[in-house]
Amino acid sequence: MNPFAYDRPATVDAALRAIAANADAGGATANQNEIRMVAGGTNLLDLMKEGVTLAPHLVDINRLPLDGIEETPGGGLLLGATARNADTAWHPLVEQRYPLLSAAILAGASPQLRNMASNGGNLLQRTRCWYFYDVATPCNKRAPGSGCAANGGITRQHAILGASEQCIATHPSDMCVALAALEAVVHVQSVRGRRAIPFAEFHRLPGDRPDVDTTLAPDELITGIELPDAARFARHSAYLKLRERLSYAFALVSVAAALDIGADGTITAARIALGGVAHKPWRLPEAERLLEGARPDDAVFAGVADALLQGAVGRGANDFKIPLAHNAIVRALHVASQGTVTNQGTRQGERE
Numbered sequence: 368m369n370p371f372a373y374d375r376p377a378t379v380d381a382a383l384r385a386i387a388a389n390a391d392a393g394g395a396t397a398n399q400n401e402i403r404m405v406a407g408g409t410n411l412l413d414l415m416k417e418g419v420t421l422a423p424h425l426v427d428i429n430r431l432p433l434d435g436i437e438e439t440p441g442g443g444l445l446l447g448a449t450a451r452n453a454d455t456a457w458h459p460l461v462e463q464r465y466p467l468l469s470a471a472i473l474a475g476a477s478p479q480l481r482n483m484a485s486n487g488g489n490l491l492q493r494t495r496c497w498y499f500y501d502v503a504t505p506c507n508k509r510a511p512g513s514g515c516a517a518n519g520g521i522t523r524q525h526a527i528l529g530a531s532e533q534c535i536a537t538h539p540s541d542m543c544v545a546l547a548a549l550e551a552v553v554h555v556q557s558v559r560g561r562r563a564i565p566f567a568e569f570h571r572l573p574g575d576r577p578d579v580d581t582t583l584a585p586d587e588l589i590t591g592i593e594l595p596d597a598a599r600f601a602r603h604s605a606y607l608k609l610r611e612r613l614s615y616a617f618a619l620v621s622v623a624a625a626l627d628i629g630a631d632g633t634i635t636a637a638r639i640a641l642g643g644v645a646h647k648p649w650r651l652p653e654a655e656r657l658l659e660g661a662r663p664d665d666a667v668f669a670g671v672a673d674a675l676l677q678g679a680v681g682r683g684a685n686d687f688k689i690p691l692a693h694n695a696i697v698r699a700l701h702v703a704s705q706g707t708v709t710n711q712g713t714r715q716g717e718r719e
């Protein structure tokens with residue numbers, strides 16, 4: 368491992384000053400510049416050990432007072448950036464009000480990893496494209512301009528939507544798929560001030576800059592993730608994750624589905640996001656609108672799946688993802704329509 372300097376500030380201001388000073392020192396590429404803070408370390412330290420990331424200076428953010436989970440005045444929740452994934456998933460208010468988020472987090476990684484992994488770090492974990500981790504192969508995300516070994520290589524895990532010639536990697540997080548469906552907002556801060564980034568604008572499609580995963584600036588610290596009031600979706604939601612093995616594995620395809628079903632049995636609003644299919648959680652509000660006013664029905668859900676997957680392109684080894692995603696969307700909407708299955712295995716809001 369390469370040597371690196373290490374700070375462990377106790378206040379946000381001190382952390383921001385340290386980050387700004389390091390950002391000024393500048394790394395040679397976006398990969399080096401991008402990664403300065405360490406939370407759980409479950410992704411960053413692996414990347415450093417593999418030689419993918421050469422962070423010359425780490426700022427450990429675990430002493431910052433950012434590990435709370437608090438109610439917001441608008442009926443939502445603010446999840447602290449350094450709150451652990453496990454503490455978030457099992458928090459009573461998250462389980463009760465955002466069962467979709469709780470289920471998505473618990474579908475990710477292993478219990479040990481979820482105990483270490485932080486909410487902020489989960490948003491910024493990097494793709495699991497194996498060529499990205501193999502420094503002997505060309506990869507535009509790791510070394511801009513070097514090429515893409517996945518294009519024409521083994522593509523089983525790769526994108527079917529939103530990819531570019533430069534990069535066909537997928538975004539790996541489960542938590543982020545639920546956050547996209549719930550229209551979360553990412554709160555960030557730097558020495559230049561604070562800003563709030565709507566979740567749909569946080570992760571990027573690769574285009575010709577696959578080395579840049581998000582719209583976060585190198586000197587910006589994620590302080591929290593705000594969940595707007597989503598009480599109307601709590602009774603009818605489901606997170607369906609399809610993967611190589613149940614113990615733990617990244618998603619081949621995942622679906623976060625949430626429905627608001629009125630007293631007359633018709634759907635008044637729907638939220639759907641897909642994981643494992645694109646460089647960011649994939650959401651199309653126009654496909655969701657197809658459900659408004661409809662009764663829950665698999666034929667209607669199939670039409671929504673067609674709309675969500677419009678333009679999907681396979682690369683041979685990942686062609687199977689297109690029908691798999693189609694079936695998963697229908698299945699997730701069907702399960703959601705029957706009532707949320709809680710972490711205790713009971714159903715909420717079961718329909719007659």
Ligand SMILES: Cc1cc2nc3c(=O)[nH]c(=O)nc-3n(C[C@H](O)[C@H](O)[C@H](O)COP(=O)(O)OP(=O)(O)OC[C@H]3O[C@@H](n4cnc5c(N)ncnc54)[C@H](O)[C@@H]3O)c2cc1C
Pocket residue numbers: 401402403404405406407408409410411412428448449452474475476477480483484485486487488489490491492539540541542587588589590615616617618
């Ligand atoms: C074997 C294995 C299996 C896994 N399986 C899954 C899975 O199935 N689903 C899934 O979703 N995830 C999975 N993960 C990934 C895991 O969820 C992530 O590694 C974890 O969420 C990252 O959080 P962290 O706190 O450890 O981040 P770190 O490794 O500490 O940091 C990750 C990145 O975020 C940056 N960062 C961290 N916090 C902040 C902040 N507050 N502000 C700005 N930048 C910040 C760091 O600089 C770094 O670039 C798996 C990981 C492993 C090792």
Ligand code: SF4
Pocket residue numbers: 494496497498499505506507508509514515516517518533534535536577
């Ligand atoms: S798909 Fe993206 S991450 Fe994978 S090798 Fe190509 S450029 Fe790199």
